[in-house]
Amino acid sequence: MQSLDAALTMQRPAEVYFGAGTLENLAVWVRQKGFKRPFVVADPVNAARLAVLGLDSPAVFGEVVPEPDTHNLSKAVKAAGDADLIIGFGGGSAMDLAKLVAVLAGTNLALSDISGPNRAPARKVGLVQIPTTAGTGSEVGTRALVTDPDTLAKVASESLNMLADLAIIDPVLTLSVPPAVTAATGVDAMAHCVEAFTSKRSHPLIDSYALQGIQLVGKYLKRAVDDGSDVEARAGLALAAFYGGVCLGPVNTTSGHAVAYPLGTRHKLPHGIANALIFPHTLAANAEAEPAKTAAICTALGVPAEGKDAVRSAAIQFCQSLGLDMRLSAHGVPQDDLPRMAEDAHKIRRLLDWNPVDLSEQDILQIYRDAF
Structure with a gap:
């Protein structure tokens, strides 16, 4: 254990909305920030309930799988197109992919180019994380994990550039x-x-x-x-x-x-x-x-x-x-x-x-x- 006077750096999203009903603030936040082309990264279950986000027909990649691999990530990055806002909507898998999509979309970079600590480029899009389970805490962090299908090893990427601008933690989303x-x-x-x-x-x-x-x-x-x-x-x-x-x-x-x-x-x-x-x-x-x-x-x-x-x-x-x-x-x-x-x-x-x-x-x- 480190001593009380040991240096420690903590990073969190610039804004966190916590509590029942806070999801209602998403659409207002998106308008205030001037985002026009939101793109949602979700698993099939959450992709089927995008209406709760209150957004006007956002684009979506709704094929996030449990323990996503690099193939799943590549499909999500390609689907993002010219999005100016990435929204992770689901459990840790969706939110981890959203982080990676946010820094890879619109670039020619592969996961191998950004894996490890502090290698991800500055992103040109916004990032919102909305958990629908109470488990991973991925909405708060700067780390994302995907599986290499060849080695079956998890590849970790970590960067302050993958920290969300906004996290909305609405427990109502977890009732189901x-x-x-x-x-x-x-x-x-x-x-x-x-x-x-x-x-x-x-x-x-x-x-x-x-x-x-x-x-x-x-x-x-x-x-x-x-x-x-x-x-x-x-x-x-x-x-x-x-x-x-x-x-x-x-x-x-x-x-x-x-x-x-x-x-x-x-x-x-x-x-x-x-x-x-x-x-x-x-x-x-x-x-x-x-x-x-x-x-x-x-x-x-x-x-x-x-x-x-x-x-x-x-x-x-x-x-x-x-x-x-x-x-x-x-x-x-x-x-x-x-x-x-x-x-x-x-x-x-x-x-x-x-x-x-x-x-x-x-x-x-x-x-x-x-x-x-």
């Missing part, structure tokens, strides 16, 4: 999210906070956001799963996701996401459920290295526990109480691929190097076996 997706994305939001909270580069400033995010999930996730129309619970989760996004910028995730990534890239599990399946196991793996913070996490979730095995069991029970089947085998992950997954995960040093415990490839394989 099914219970299972609500549960998985809620655990994902919590995982962002937990991993930043226990990271080697955690910082007291970020710790405050992280712990509040975890507490919000502990208070509201079960409520939202049990009653999707509970607007207060939906707002609590939306705020938790926002806090998770705040954590990602200056600190980022660690082992949980590294171990979860192959579930998405190799077996197409949605990002939320992939992280939910792994969360209890990496929380337990790090428990002895961060006992005080682990205790605070368990208390926030209402599952006080001490010791590695007790922490794992309590976290699994928390997820199961949300209706999640916590077995990899139940989600179509083949047992014979676990060693290759462990090999892939162990290579994700940009995350694992900041984990409080040094996980070997064999350690990661054991996590997969325990989760299987």
Whole structure:
């Protein structure tokens, strides 16, 4: 953990509209800023409800897929044409693609030209992010991930030029999210906070956001799963996701996401459920290295526990109480691929190097076996 006086840089969208009904402000904002050719990046479900945006027949790329790859990105960039405003409308996949479309549209650049830190060019278009799930926190950040179909590795790009001009976080948009997706994305939001909270580069400033995010999930996730129309619970989760996004910028995730990534890239599990399946196991793996913070996490979730095995069991029970089947085998992950997954995960040093415990490839394989 960094000391209180350690330098830290935080970046957020210039404007954030948060709360029920704030989506109504989008059309006014677009007119005030003078944008004439908005282009929406969305998955098929959200592409079918563009009317809620209040815009006059915006152009749309409505083919965003879970765990999008470079082919999906290329199609979106081509479809953007001469748009002067990009709007990410959906979950993390749609918002990540929107960031990349905003900096690639109208250029001759490929993803390989901008991947890594601070390589994306200054964009000539506006960017708005509108989450419809409470999970990734992508609306807040400067990072985007897509999969290379040849290597099945996630390619990360990060740049201040991918930061939204406006984020609209309206919990009403999440009311229709099914219970299972609500549960998985809620655990994902919590995982962002937990991993930043226990990271080697955690910082007291970020710790405050992280712990509040975890507490919000502990208070509201079960409520939202049990009653999707509970607007207060939906707002609590939306705020938790926002806090998770705040954590990602200056600190980022660690082992949980590294171990979860192959579930998405190799077996197409949605990002939320992939992280939910792994969360209890990496929380337990790090428990002895961060006992005080682990205790605070368990208390926030209402599952006080001490010791590695007790922490794992309590976290699994928390997820199961949300209706999640916590077995990899139940989600179509083949047992014979676990060693290759462990090999892939162990290579994700940009995350694992900041984990409080040094996980070997064999350690990661054991996590997969325990989760299987």
